[in-house]
Amino acid sequence: MAPAQNPISSKHVAVIGAGASGLIAARELHREGHTVVVFEREKQVGGLWIYSPKSESDPLGLDPTRPIVHSSVYESLRTNLPRECMGFRDFPFVPCVDDFSRDSRRYPSHREVLAYLQDFAREFKIEEMVRFETEVVRVEPVDGKWRVRSKNSDDLSEDEIFDAVVVCSGHYTEPYVAHIPGIKSWPGKQIHSHNYRVPGPFKNEVVVVIGNFASGADISRDVAKVAKEVHIASRGSEASTYEKLSVPTNNLWIHSEIETACDDGSIVFKNGKAVHADTVVYCTGYKYKFPFLETNGYMSIDDNRVEPLYKHVFPPALAPGLSFVGLPGMGIQLVMFEIQSKWVAAVLSGRVTLPAPEKMMEDLIASYAMLEALGIPKRHTHKLGKIQSNYLDWVAEECGCQLVEPWRTQLVDRGYGRLVSNPENYRDEWDDDDLIKEAYEDFASKKLISFLPSYFPKSGR
Numbered sequence: 471m472a473p474a475q476n477p478i479s480s481k482h483v484a485v486i487g488a489g490a491s492g493l494i495a496a497r498e499l500h501r502e503g504h505t506v507v508v509f510e511r512e513k514q515v516g517g518l519w520i521y522s523p524k525s526e527s528d529p530l531g532l533d534p535t536r537p538i539v540h541s542s543v544y545e546s547l548r549t550n551l552p553r554e555c556m557g558f559r560d561f562p563f564v565p566c567v568d569d570f571s572r573d574s575r576r577y578p579s580h581r582e583v584l585a586y587l588q589d590f591a592r593e594f595k596i597e598e599m600v601r602f603e604t605e606v607v608r609v610e611p612v613d614g615k616w617r618v619r620s621k622n623s624d625d626l627s628e629d630e631i632f633d634a635v636v637v638c639s640g641h642y643t644e645p646y647v648a649h650i651p652g653i654k655s656w657p658g659k660q661i662h663s664h665n666y667r668v669p670g671p672f673k674n675e676v677v678v679v680i681g682n683f684a685s686g687a688d689i690s691r692d693v694a695k696v697a698k699e700v701h702i703a704s705r706g707s708e709a710s711t712y713e714k715l716s717v718p719t720n721n722l723w724i725h726s727e728i729e730t731a732c733d734d735g736s737i738v739f740k741n742g743k744a745v746h747a748d749t750v751v752y753c754t755g756y757k758y759k760f761p762f763l764e765t766n767g768y769m770s771i772d773d774n775r776v777e778p779l780y781k782h783v784f785p786p787a788l789a790p791g792l793s794f795v796g797l798p799g800m801g802i803q804l805v806m807f808e809i810q811s812k813w814v815a816a817v818l819s820g821r822v823t824l825p826a827p828e829k830m831m832e833d834l835i836a837s838y839a840m841l842e843a844l845g846i847p848k849r850h851t852h853k854l855g856k857i858q859s860n861y862l863d864w865v866a867e868e869c870g871c872q873l874v875e876p877w878r879t880q881l882v883d884r885g886y887g888r889l890v891s892n893p894e895n896y897r898d899e900w901d902d903d904d905l906i907k908e909a910y911e912d913f914a915s916k917k918l919i920s921f922l923p924s925y926f927p928k929s930g931r
């Protein structure tokens with residue numbers, strides 16, 4: 471941990487967003503002695519996990535004037551990580567054994583995640599810090615502080631001054647639409663997974679789903695329940711890939727990526743196969759966007775790299791007044807938000823110091839050079855993948871908090887391994903009871919659960 475040079479002080483902090491990252495940021499800031507105002511444009515906490523049957527008017531999300539629907543959750547969504555590694559560390563995401571209305575599965579539905587986040591907010595009285603239905607429309611530095619302009623549900627604007635702003639606004643709302651040669655003159659329908667909700671509209675259609683990771687694997691199988699045929703275009707696969715998948719609906723194929731789309735309605739894959747498709751569904755990810763942020767050009771987003779950001783959290787010249795929680799995607803999410811929030815809170819109070827801005831820039835430039843040397847494209851700057859645990863250990867050590875438990879990282883790795891090898895049933899068939907047992911014993915030893923650790927979901931239940 472870098473030694474503190476300043477006396478511990480309390481700051482007035484604005485948090486933007488009351489999803490998982492904003493909730494834990496508010497809690498950690500409050501715990502450190504700061505006063506906190508959370509701005510949330512929705513009526514409730516939970517962010518992404520607030521399912522809405524509504525989707526946006528532009529199914530590809532390209533029209534900048536479209537009214538935004540924040541959530542990207544589809545009706546059938548279940549978590550893609552096992553619950554025991556997902557939750558915040560002193561509030562584990564375990565089944566509510568005495569409430570039968572709740573989903574006790576190891577990979578529960580989106581409704582259970584929302585209920586968990588609401589429980590967390592209630593337990594730690596976070597809602598008291600939240601201004602609901604209040605959207606932040608502008609954030610800018612003024613004389614060493616930060617001016618936050620917000621707009622409430624009556625369209626009334628207010629300017630307030632804060633010592634610091636923590637951005638927790640999420641990054642699964644602005645679709646990234648992969649380019650397909652020839653798509654402009656292709657006559658079919660196109661939709662991004664952000665606007666996918668239920669399979670009904672695809673009844674009897676031939677559908678091409680682009681992308682084969684968590685959302686692509688799920689949505690292709692969901693659509694296959696009603697569609698005539700579903701063809702997955704998978705970028706990670708060899709050019710010759712062409713395989714009929716063994717699924718109960720018997721109508722699902724996997725191909726290599728798309729070569730071109732043609733004006734006669736066909737989609738041609740790199741494996742040479744062509745299908746006459748009605749709809750293309752893009753499960754191709756999201757773009758970072760912070761429309762409210764005004765930094766006089768200091769910060770920018772280039773090819774999905776938010777820069778400059780020291781360790782994905784602090785923009786050197788604007789730190790510690792401006793910070794971001796939750797930018798890196800994939801892997802352990804909530805615990806990452808927790809550790810980043812502890813770091814932000816400790817730096818703001820002066821308990822931990824950051825290096826000088828020029829040192830942070832040097833570190834950043836070296837890390838960008840490293841990505842380039844490894845051939846990692848700029849757009850994957852915030853995808854930590856295998857190095858996430860090193861990153862989290864670094865941040866945890868910096869702010870003097872507990873490192874990530876090895877069982878947690880192993881649960882994530884084994885879970886993703888199953889997702890890739892068994893996308894049909896990875897949520898209901900597993901072989902890591904040893905790790906679940908370790909997790910529940912850990913919760914019990916810390917007195918975080920009220921039931922015996924031997925009560926954990928066993929494989930096949």
Ligand code: FAD
Nearest residue numbers: 487489490491511517518549550605606639640642796803
């Ligand atoms: P969000 O949940 O998006 O919250 C951001 C909040 O900020 C929202 O409430 C929004 O209304 C508010 N906001 C935004 N802009 C403004 C503004 N200008 N003013 C006021 N408020 C604003 N993670 C897992 O751990 N397990 C999973 O199984 C899992 N499944 C996922 C499935 C899908 C389809 C997706 C897209 C992601 C999944 N994730 C999963 C990752 C998930 O995004 C994180 O777990 C987490 O919920 C993100 O929280 P967040 O607070 O960063 O963002």
